[in-house]
Amino acid sequence: MTGPLAVFTDLDDLDPTPGVTKLTEAGFDVRIADSASPDAIARAASDAVALLVGYARIDADLLDRLPNLRILATCSAGYDMVDAEAARARGLWVCNLPDAATEEVAVHALAAALALVRGFPQADAAVRRGGWTADLPRLPRRADELTLGLVGMGRIATRLAELAAPIFGRVAAYDPLSPEHGPATVQRTDMDTLLACSDVLSLHAPLNNATRNLIGRAELDRMPAGSFLVNVARGGLIDHAALLDSLDTGKLAGAALDVLPTEPPDQDDPLRTHPGLLLSPHIAFLSDASRRAYVERPAENVIAWHRTGRPLTPVVTPATEGGTL
Numbered sequence: 001m002t003g004p005l006a007v008f009t010d011l012d013d014l015d016p017t018p019g020v021t022k023l024t025e026a027g028f029d030v031r032i033a034d035s036a037s038p039d040a041i042a043r044a045a046s047d048a049v050a051l052l053v054g055y056a057r058i059d060a061d062l063l064d065r066l067p068n069l070r071i072l073a074t075c076s077a078g079y080d081m082v083d084a085e086a087a088r089a090r091g092l093w094v095c096n097l098p099d100a101a102t103e104e105v106a107v108h109a110l111a112a113a114l115a116l117v118r119g120f121p122q123a124d125a126a127v128r129r130g131g132w133t134a135d136l137p138r139l140p141r142r143a144d145e146l147t148l149g150l151v152g153m154g155r156i157a158t159r160l161a162e163l164a165a166p167i168f169g170r171v172a173a174y175d176p177l178s179p180e181h182g183p184a185t186v187q188r189t190d191m192d193t194l195l196a197c198s199d200v201l202s203l204h205a206p207l208n209n210a211t212r213n214l215i216g217r218a219e220l221d222r223m224p225a226g227s228f229l230v231n232v233a234r235g236g237l238i239d240h241a242a243l244l245d246s247l248d249t250g251k252l253a254g255a256a257l258d259v260l261p262t263e264p265p266d267q268d269d270p271l272r273t274h275p276g277l278l279l280s281p282h283i284a285f286l287s288d289a290s291r292r293a294y295v296e297r298p299a300e301n302v303i304a305w306h307r308t309g310r311p312l313t314p315v316v317t318p319a320t321e322g323g324t325l
Contacts, residue, residue: 003027005068006302007045008295010036010054013286014075019052019295026303038062045069050302052295053081055263060086071095071305073298076285077156078234080207084316094316095301099155100293101285106159108284109232112256113148113200114167116228117141121254121278138226138253141199144169149198150186151214152233153178157204161186172197175205195222200230207234217242220251229255232284236261240271247276258284 006028008016020030033044036056042065045051049070051058058072060083071093072082079096087094115121118140126135148168150157153175161171165185172187174194195201201223205211215229216239223229229252231238240261246252256278257271263282265272271279285294301311 003029004050004306005029005031005045005048006050006052006299007031007033007041007048008052008054009033009041009045009056009058011075011295012054014054014291014295016295018292019299022296022299022303026299026306028302028306038065042066050305052298052302055081058082058087063087063090063092071302071311073301073311075294075298077101078206079315080234080236082316088316088319091318091320092316093305093311093314093318095298095305095311095314097294097297098313100297101287101290102155102159104287104290105156105232105284106163108258108280109156109160109202109204109230110163110167112230112232112258112278112280113164113202113228114143115278116230116254116256117143117146117200122275125275143167146170146199147172147197149173149194149201150204151175151191151194151201152204152206153186154204156232157202158183160202160204168200170197192222195219196224198227199224200228202230203233203237205233205237207236212236213239215239215243217245220246223252225251226253227251228253231256232258235259235263244270244274247274252276254278256280258282 006023011034016032023030031044033041041056045066047068049068051069051072053072053074058081063086069092072087074096077097079094082094084094122137146168147170148164150173153173161183165171171185172189172194174189174191214237220242243255254276258280259282260271305311
């Protein structure tokens with residue numbers, strides 16, 4: 001007798017073995033689609049009750065091809081790859097990983113911000129092409145004279161604020177969903193004021209209809225001349241054409257992007273080669289510890305749902321809650 005089927009979709013650089021082991025020990029059969037293709041997922045998961053999702057787009061059309069599905073567990077804090085309303089309407093749970101890599105992402109954001117402030121990318125490029133101090137395009141900034149602005153004040157931004165408070169002169173934040181949450185050292189303000197005062201602006205908002213292109217031409221124009229932008233959240237938060245224009249005019253002195261609108265970017269994408277950009281390949285979450293958590297924790301969500309009727313960290317509750325299998 002076989003158990004209920006759980007399927008991992010796209011895995012990128014993750015090793016599913018720890019998650020597979022947990023699911024198997026809990027009585028599941030496990031299959032690896034290892035693809036973001038809707039057809040490949042539909043073939044692998046046509047009879048699955050659980051889908052463990054990387055970055056594959058799970059829309060209404062794909063959900064209609066998975067009639068036995070009961071739960072979607074994302075291998076990330078973000079869940080914008082899932083059509084949440086379509087899942088809810090079909091009686092499905094959606095759960096995420098709210099804190100599997102809080103430390104990693106916060107540290108990555110801080111490292112990126114300081115690399116921009118201190119001019120590491122330009123200094124590295126100058127030395128590699130045979131230059132030295134006189135070849136730097138601008139002087140590095142002194143961090144304790146600068147304001148770090150945070151858009152969003154969830155777990156990652158809160159940890160970043162704790163790390164950054166002793167380094168930056170001021171930490172300010174805007175988050176309409178949690179106006180009182182965060183360390184006492186963070187000054188809460190509105191979005192317009194935050195843009196105007198942030199020498200470094202770090203994005204920590206989820207991607208949804210309200211936040212898509214949250215930082216566009218108008219928002220970049222409000223920022224101080226020579227300021228910096230950091231994004232470790234989702235590529236869709238930024239209008240990248242406006243970002244490139246802002247870098248070209250010198251309004252922004254630089255930006256650090258761990259997330260892009262297309263991943264990986266096309267070979268001719270100007271984001272790949274712009275000298276004002278510090279890029280990393282969507283690795284802010286990645287460490288030896290988080291790599292294991294990103295496959296174990298989704299499995300634990302699925303197992304908890306199987307045993308109790310409810311996952312550990314739901315973000316979408318079905319229109320009509322179902323019980324266990």
